[in-house]
Amino acid sequence: MKTDHIIIIRFSAMGDVAMTVPVVYSLAHQYPDLRISVLSRPFAKAFFSHMPKNVDFIAADLKNEYKGIKGLNQLYGRLKAKQPTAIADFHDVLRSKYIRTRFTLCGYKTAHIDKHKNGKRKLCRQKDKVMEQQPTSFQNYAEVLSKLGYPINLSFTSLFTNGGNQLSQLSNIIGEKPDGERWIGIAPFAAHNGKMYPKEKMEEVVKVLSTEYSNLRIFFFGGGKEEKQILNTWAAKYKGCTCASEVLHGLNEELVLISHLDTMISMDSANMHLASLVGTRVVSIWGATHPYCGFFGWNQKEDDAVQNTELECRPCSVFGNKPCHRGDFECMHSIAPSAIIERLNL
Structure with missing residues (x-):
């Protein structure tokens, strides 16, 4: 039987990629038999090096190796070869939409983030502001997973729950x-x-x-x-x-x-x-x-x-x-x- 394998896409920025961590961590713990691949820019690798064993990281250099349409097509081929069963687009920008759409057209299960732009617009307009808490990025990311059949409880506490943060690793300074x-x-x-x-x-x-x-x-x-x-x-x-x-x-x-x-x-x-x-x-x-x-x-x-x-x-x-x-x-x-x-x- 084919193992379920979800690819999660979030290219930038650093803070937004960091906000995926509690969600990915919770998903990995609650679905230990699910294979999870996170696709992002190379800088983000450190965020996912302390994850459960069912999480791996895919680095994509979009400025060089995977630049332009030709590069995105190559990246799509690389991802397809990993035999995913679902694509979670946590970014919903031009590049992620292109990759997601190619998977959709080939019959793969896909879902993307709702950024709740209308609510944020009302919150930030000059007149008649609506001062209401908007759904957090954590909630928005989790909602994408729920659409794909993986509802989660956000249970994350720290990347270093199991150690690995000894000061002896750092400079003597x-x-x-x-x-x-x-x-x-x-x-x-x-x-x-x-x-x-x-x-x-x-x-x-x-x-x-x-x-x-x-x-x-x-x-x-x-x-x-x-x-x-x-x-x-x-x-x-x-x-x-x-x-x-x-x-x-x-x-x-x-x-x-x-x-x-x-x-x-x-x-x-x-x-x-x-x-x-x-x-x-x-x-x-x-x-x-x-x-x-x-x-x-x-x-x-x-x-x-x-x-x-x-x-x-x-x-x-x-x-x-x-x-x-x-x-x-x-x-x-x-x-x-x-x-x-x-x-x-x-």
């Missing part, structure tokens, strides 16, 4: 965590201005934490060249600070360190989701976007979301990529550094 010392992560960057706390204000947070709390060690996270320059400057300027992204190698090492943090301070960005995947508490900072849009971190507490709830223009964007209607990003500038520090409950 990180070292072991002394008893009584609290480790705080700070990921101050995001893809768009509407989601990023002003760096001058974030530096004030760093300054207070570094000078007024003797039992803290602070780790900075940010991967870009300019980002690392800022973080290295802070690390040199303030005691007890380390630019983790400078000394760690790859996503898996970041996940290991993050799993040992007491709290991560993050924007509405991928780092919120990385911390969520390893069971670390996140104090998240929200500006143009809002937890109601459905992208809040897995198992995070709403009380740990720092946001200006008085501004009637919020939220104005699902992804934080729209120009500010006011022109001043008051949603972020109005949040005092002290509000973030207080939320840490040090």
Whole structure:
């Protein structure tokens, strides 16, 4: 008898791929005889290296090896050779639609995500906002699986439930965590201005934490060249600070360190989701976007979301990529550094 084999497609972005993890993990545990393949870009491999044995990862370089229609046809052939019985499209963009459609036309069972765009549009419009919680990405992904005959209970806790997160794997610069010392992560960057706390204000947070709390060690996270320059400057300027992204190698090492943090301070960005995947508490900072849009971190507490709830223009964007209607990003500038520090409950 042919083994059921589902291929799950989600190409980007990092935060969205990270949000598939609790769903895939729950599916794997509740259907141990189901073969599960996750198709994504190569960067995502670390997310799925701590999965149950019935999960494997398929890396697809869409910019080179599988570029364009010719590349997608080659990718389709590669996937078809794996003899899937169902295709779950967690992305529903041009590339995933093309692959999904080819499988549909050949008689395969397929289903795709409902992104609930209408509800998000009402939530983010300037006038007559409808301030209602939208279905989360976790719920939307799970709904795709349910359509294919695999209803699940979301039961995920951490990628490192069975270990594998020893600090000894990391650079000696990180070292072991002394008893009584609290480790705080700070990921101050995001893809768009509407989601990023002003760096001058974030530096004030760093300054207070570094000078007024003797039992803290602070780790900075940010991967870009300019980002690392800022973080290295802070690390040199303030005691007890380390630019983790400078000394760690790859996503898996970041996940290991993050799993040992007491709290991560993050924007509405991928780092919120990385911390969520390893069971670390996140104090998240929200500006143009809002937890109601459905992208809040897995198992995070709403009380740990720092946001200006008085501004009637919020939220104005699902992804934080729209120009500010006011022109001043008051949603972020109005949040005092002290509000973030207080939320840490040090």
